[in-house]
Amino acid sequence: MASSETPVAAPAETPPATAPVIRTIAMPADTNPAGDIFGGWLMSQMDLAAGSIAALTSRGRSATIAVEGMIFHRPVKVGDEVSLFTDLVRVGRSSMRIHVQAWRRERHRQESEKVTEATFTFVALDEAGRPREVTG
Numbered sequence: 001m002a003s004s005e006t007p008v009a010a011p012a013e014t015p016p017a018t019a020p021v022i023r024t025i026a027m028p029a030d031t032n033p034a035g036d037i038f039g040g041w042l043m044s045q046m047d048l049a050a051g052s053i054a055a056l057t058s059r060g061r062s063a064t065i066a067v068e069g070m071i072f073h074r075p076v077k078v079g080d081e082v083s084l085f086t087d088l089v090r091v092g093r094s095s096m097r098i099h100v101q102a103w104r105r106e107r108h109r110q111e112s113e114k115v116t117e118a119t120f121t122f123v124a125l126d127e128a129g130r131p132r133e134v135t136g
Contacts, residue, residue, distance in 0.1 A: 015103045015112050020083035021049040026076050026104075037076035042102055042116055043067070049084035050098040050120035057088060057096050058124035058134045065095070066121040074115045080104040083112070089119065094131040096122045 022045060030041040047064055054062040076082060082104055089097040102116040126132040 013114055015083065015114075016085040016087075016101065018085060020103075021052055021086050022082075022084040024082050025107075026078055026080045026082055028078050031078060035078075037078070037080070039072060039116075042072075042076060042082070043070065043118075045082060045084055046100040046102055046116065046118060047120060049086050050100050050122065053086045053088060053098050054096050054120075054122035054124075057091060058122075060132075060135070061125045061127075062096070062122040063125055063129075064120055065123050068119045068121070070116070070118040072116050074104070074113060076102075076104050076115050077106070079107050081107060082115075091134055093133055094124050096124070096134065098122065 024045060026037045026041075030037050032038040047067075051062065051064065082102055085101045085103070087099045087101075089099050097119055098121075099119045100117065101114055103112045104115045105112040123131050124134045
């Protein structure tokens with residue numbers, strides 16, 4: 001950027017207008033050694049949210065086979081309300097791609113900020129644990 005240019009602030013993002021699939025509170029037991037919420041805890045919450053949509057979409061059992069583009073934008077603190085929003089991106093013959101966004105809100109504030117996002121891929125499974133066609 002040239003020195004004469006003034007940076008333009010990016011528009012503030014707002015959470016999706018849909019209801020979150022999961023809303024939970026980050027607790028002290030979920031912290032890493034630095035005192036922030038452990039990234040693995042947040043990823044597991046995202047996997048649960050995506051898995052809920054995969055089960056509804058496939059009308060049965062499914063399993064996570066990949067996570068793409070995991071980006072941690074900001075930390076989550078103890079006591080934050082974490083809301084997980086999903087978007088069904090694609091349904092294949094046996095697979096489903098689900099984008100998940102995690103947003104945090106301090107308990108005493110109205111404003112939320114996106115903290116993490118990723119795309120989860122699930123495969124529908126039959127009773128024997130083999131891939132099956134998505135029947136939804």
